[in-house]
Amino acid sequence: xxxxxxxxxxxxxxxxxxxxxxxxxxxxxxxxxxxxxxxxxxxxxxxxxxxxxxxxxxxxxxxxxxxxxxxxxxxxxxxxxxxxxxxxxxxxxxxxxxxxxxxxxxxxxxxxxxxxxxxxxxxxxxxxxxxxxxxxxxxxxxxxxxxxxxxxxxxxxxxxxxxxxxxxxxxxxxxxxxxxxxxxxxxxxxxxxxxxxxxxxxxxxxxxxxxxxxxxxxxxxxxxxxxxxxxxxxxxxxxxxxxxxxxxxxxxxxxxxxxxxxxxxxxxxxxxxxxxxxxxxxxxxxxxxxxxxxxxxxxxxxxxxxxxxxxxxxxxxxxxxxxxxxxxxxxxxxxxxxxxxxxxxxxxxxxxxxxxxxxxxxxxxxxxxxxxxxxxxxxxxxxxxxxxxxxxxxxxxxxxxxxxxxxxxxxxxxxxxxxxxxxxxxxxx
Ligand code: FAD
Numbered sequence: 001x002x003x004x005x006x007x008x009x010x011x012x013x014x015x016x017x018x019x020x021x022x023x024x025x026x027x028x029x030x031x032x033x034x035x036x037x038x039x040x041x042x043x044x045x046x047x048x049x050x051x052x053x054x055x056x057x058x059x060x061x062x063x064x065x066x067x068x069x070x071x072x073x074x075x076x077x078x079x080x081x082x083x084x085x086x087x088x089x090x091x092x093x094x095x096x097x098x099x100x101x102x103x104x105x106x107x108x109x110x111x112x113x114x115x116x117x118x119x120x121x122x123x124x125x126x127x128x129x130x131x132x133x134x135x136x137x138x139x140x141x142x143x144x145x146x147x148x149x150x151x152x153x154x155x156x157x158x159x160x161x162x163x164x165x166x167x168x169x170x171x172x173x174x175x176x177x178x179x180x181x182x183x184x185x186x187x188x189x190x191x192x193x194x195x196x197x198x199x200x201x202x203x204x205x206x207x208x209x210x211x212x213x214x215x216x217x218x219x220x221x222x223x224x225x226x227x228x229x230x231x232x233x234x235x236x237x238x239x240x241x242x243x244x245x246x247x248x249x250x251x252x253x254x255x256x257x258x259x260x261x262x263x264x265x266x267x268x269x270x271x272x273x274x275x276x277x278x279x280x281x282x283x284x285x286x287x288x289x290x291x292x293x294x295x296x297x298x299x300x301x302x303x304x305x306x307x308x309x310x311x312x313x314x315x316x317x318x319x320x321x322x323x324x325x326x327x328x329x330x331x332x333x334x335x336x337x338x339x340x341x342x343x344x345x346x347x348x349x350x351x352x353x354x355x356x357x358x359x360x361x362x363x364x365x366x367x368x369x370x371x372x373x374x375x376x377x378x379x380x381x382x383x384x385x386x387x388x389x390x391x392x393x394x395x396x397x398x399x400x401x402x403x404x405x406x407x408x409x410x411x412x413x414x415x416x417x418x419x420x421x422x423x424x425x426x427x428x429x
Contacts, residue, residue: 001117003029003085003168007092007107008067009100009230011123011292011424012052014059014161018121019091024162031171032060032067032087034047045225045250047183048347053176054230055190065165075106085168093230096129096261097351125258126234129265139266139368142296146259148250149321158236175210183346185313187225187331194226202240207281209246210247213253216304216389221250225301225314225349227257234258235328271355272336274336274364282334289333291422292323293341296392298421300406301380302326304393311393313347316384324361325374330423335362363411380406394418 004027006019014020020081036323044048046354057067070077075400078090086322090111095101104120111118122128132149133139140146141375179189187193201221212218228233238254239246291297295306304318315323320342327338339358359365363372383388387405391398397405409416 001027003027003031003087004117005031005033005078005082005085005087005090007057007090008032008034009074010095010228011093011230012056013194013231013233014063014125015191015195016159016236017093017124017230018159018164018397019093019119019159021162022119022121022158023091024165027088028166029085030065030162031081031087031167032065032165033057033078033081034067034069035077036069036177037074038071039073044184044345045349046177047179048185048187048189048225049229050177050179050189050374051183051193052189052231054179054192055231057173057176059161059191060165063162063165065167066173067176068167068171069176071174073109074103078107078109079114079116081171082114085171088115089119091117091119092122093123094128095124096265097271099351101268105174123233123235124156124230125261126150126238126254127258129258129262130191132262137285139262140259141263142368143366144290145254145293146262147255150255150258155238156235158233158239162390185225187222187230187314187347190224191231191232194223194231196221197221197226198232198237202244204249206241206246210249213249213320214318216301216319216384217386222310222314222351228271228348228350257353258346259366260352261376263356263427264352270359271339271351275359276364276370277368278362278364283332285331285333288331288422289327289337291334291419292331292338293325296419297326298409298419299326299376299423300387300390300394300397300408301376301384304384304390307393308389309342309345312347316383316389317347318379319389320357321361322357322376322379322383323373326376328358328362329373330376335359335364338362374390377406 004023006023011017060067060288082090093107108118127150132153151373194393205219213220238251240253267275295303297303302323305315305323309315324338327333335358341357360367363370396415397408400408400411404411409421
């Protein structure tokens with residue numbers, strides 16, 4: 001084929017990118033295209049995304065190509081560009097959300113109308129959603145049997161970056177938005193940063209993962225935002241970590257990601273509808289929800305997590321579980337309120353993981369014990385035994401001694417500026 005457009009979406013990398021690799025093998029000219037879609041408001045993720053796009057542009061230039069950027073509706077822009085460069089096809093990575101799948105369908109129809117070759121490539125997950133199905137079902141509802149099947153499933157080999165990317169003559173590359181001067185979030189976007197993170201993690205973090213991963217101050221890979229935007233490939237992460245010390249526990253967590261993707265694939269209403277219908281009504285308590293969002297519940301471990309989210313665009317997994325359980329099971333507020341707030345602020349927010357985990361925490365999802373309630377105080381002492389995390393994110397409490405930091409209401413002096421707990425002590429302990 002003379003020219004192929006590779007429409008990049010959540011696969012912002014040159015390593016292990018099946019659509020890009022295949023296009024560079026098959027076509028004489030390749031146009032790597034990203035369309036900045038005003039309908040998708042990246043909110044706090046904009047800086048991460050734009051940094052990732054700049055990085056990708058640099059990597060493609062090193063390979064002799066470039067990143068072509070357009071602004072507008074992706075299907076219309078891709079088709080317009082295909083006419084301009086006389087492309088023979090538009091290829092892309094398959095996604096799972098209902099929104100992305102509608103876009104894929106529209107693109108497929110538009111390509112058919114223009115007689116363009118349209119192809120989707122798998123690479124968003126390690127095992128493509130829908131590939132593994134239990135006997136008598138269309139997807140796995142419970143993690144452990146999925147993990148067993150997933151562990152045994154054949155995995156695709158990791159693909160090298162293309163040797164060369166040859167753009168057709170006279171294609172305008174287009175302008176790319178700049179990240180702001182004070183970018184939001186703890187992490188900088190891009191394949192270069194993602195790969196650096198991965199290398200460091202494999203060298204210095206993975207071996208201690210099983211012991212440290214449930215401690216709020218313990219180290220985890222922090223690769224989730226890079227996986228979210230496809231700056232690193234999940235297949236490569238698994239391939240490089242599986243056989244190292246700590247690898248099995250780590251790969252099991254990555255399998256949770258695939259698990260929720262296959263749930264979202266089979267149940268596209270996941271972002272809005274209860275996966276497991278719930279009879280009780282949620283409390284309509286905006287005041288409580290707002291105190292939770294602001295990290296002003298008076299429960300230190302909850303406030304630490306919520307303030308970390310606001311400051312860094314990231315939160316430790318245990319804290320996500322604690323704040324989620326607190327909102328839904330203690331305050332009785334609808335999980336969608338929590339998922340929307342996470343979606344606003346998390347660098348790694350995506351529909352399958354965010355909504356899948358929220359539904360798990362709220363008891364409407366895939367938890368086999370949907371009625372479990374996490375006790376915030378007991379959890380605090382377990383995940384933050386020295387109070388390090390609370391002291392870092394709730395500075396009002398920094399001077400409280402020992403474990404009183406988790407129960408400031410036990411301290412004889414009231415801490416100025418810090419609220420009394422929203423729930424009475426009986427519910428907290
Ligand atoms: P590590 O512990 O280093 O794990 C490695 C990778 O495994 C992660 O990057 C992630 O891709 C995957 N993983 C780990 N735990 C989970 C899990 N419970 N579910 C799915 N995948 C997992 N993760 C997101 O990527 N996006 C979200 O929007 C998101 N929302 C969440 C909301 C709630 C209420 C909860 C309880 C969890 C949520 N998670 C989400 C899962 C998990 O908290 C993050 O993936 C993890 O904290 C990211 O940090 P890490 O990369 O250091 O994880």
